[in-house]
Amino acid sequence: MSETPRPRPRRRRPLRTAAGLLVLLALAGYFLVQHASNGGGAPFCTASVREGAEPSPEGARRSYEMTPEQAGNAATIAAVGVAKGLPDRAVTIALATAIQESSLRNLDHGDRDSLGLFQQRPSMGWGTPEQVMDPVYAAGIFYDRLVEIKGYAKLPLTDAAQRVQRSGFPQAYAKHEPDAFVLTGAFAGDGEVRCGGPAPTRAGDPRKLRAELTRIFGEGTHTPTPEGRHGGPEGAAARAFEVALVEKQNAGEAGARTSQMMAQWAVAHSRGMNIDRVSYGWKGWIAGQAEGRWQDKGGPGKSGDGDPRNAEPGEIRIFLHR
Template identity: 35%
Template sequence: MFPGSEDFVLAESSRPPRARRWLAVLATLVVVAALGGAGWIWGRDQLTALATPRCQATATGESVTFSPEQVHHAATITAIAMKRGLPARAATIALATAIQESKLRNITYGDRDSLGLFQQRPSQGWGTQDELLDPVFATNAFYDALVKVDGYENMEITKIAQEVQKSAYPEAYADHELEGRLLASAISGHSPGGLGCRLDDPEGRTDTKALQEALQTEVGVAGSAEGDTLVVTADSELVAWRVGAWAVAQAKAHALTSVSVGTHTWTRTRDASGWEWSSAGDGSGDATRVVLTLTP
């Protein structure tokens, strides 16, 4: 026995069981780390298994991540702007506002009588409680107010926030302008394949009628049911990617398992490949055809 090692043995034997268990775990991790590549793969897989579902929007080489719930609402906000024929800047403004006001969550509470994605107040004439908790109604109400602001397309977001939201802290909206711009670009179709989601397996089956109604209401396009798929023929490749991104953002809510735009496909999965679109063939397929795969 090395000199002084008996002190270590005595100290170790006097440790409580929990402490000894943690030392055993630490020793195991050291061994795993020493295994090099195998240890790295094991650790990566464990992190993937523990990670919560997330969505990622990428444009101009930058990315932001949000929860599926947040991106679900971001897709509604962006799609409605496009359906109304508004510029992408309008969607950026609306998204930055919703991130600041509610973190892109449709909440039932807020300052005084504020509600919903934009924390609009019934007492200020935005609508009834039930209306403001409807994301489609609340989003349209926001855009109705935004388009009345002359020159909003080129105005600083802090000034727009003051005009539309009557905010006491308009400078806070500027903190979320980049996030809003990346989401708007990825969801509007201007950054093809820019939106992906890592999701758990679907819960329940797809309500095809509800999905068709949401697609028509928010995006303004019709989808025809063909077996276990919903097929959309878009007017252009840009609109096709818009539909595809919207569908990925709605995949959790509507139990979708894959989305294809032309020869590019997003496949529902929990690992990091859920953030990406794969391509097949020579790229000569119909770029305006979008196929949503349902859970029967």
């Protein structure tokens, strides 16, 4: 009786295995590069200030992470305060209040008839439901009532916020002061805001962007860049989808502060406004690159000086996707 033949063991194919590993490594490398440049993945924003800028040495944070929605709302709150010429302390109070009341989300619900970023109640004289759901209006009326408080800038933050809000939890605002301080410095001070995620795929609307910038900042310190200021084919081709503003002569510190605020506001609203690039000073922010960080473009005579999309001193250039 013959023995039942056994199947011969399959020989390993080292070449095929090695090829498969190489393909996997190549794919892994590709996705790592994509993650590093943030050309894909979930969008995010981070506000940061330099070390040593915290209001207290023990508990203050140097960065604050947000969703694009939260970043856009924080930017608008800060921008309205800057446009009103208010000090950083007022902006910090407003931001801490909004973090507590809504986590920087424009809520369409709340306790009783409370609505919006600050959970303002139409029945208590804050405005119509439509008005308090408008972040620009909501921030504006918060500041208007804050400045009515004599010596508000010298009060503890929770006291100043409570005198405006009349909250049932008056001590809740203080814990958000370190984060609000970081946001204030990032939007209107020496810090910065970076927003990463995929580059936009839909066309932006320059008329909508111009209208919103004018609604927030007015025309006190900046004017639109004159047509033809940027020569060359790139400037001509991009002009229809570019919004540019330049500081007025003798705008001084107010003009510089507003320029910083406009540039950071544009980055924070890049996702909602479909913004591809923001140029300000000798730096530029480009959607989908460098994990959303501002990139050094170089100065006169340095690498990057020949970029036709660079901004001139005192100028902000915002390029929308087309």
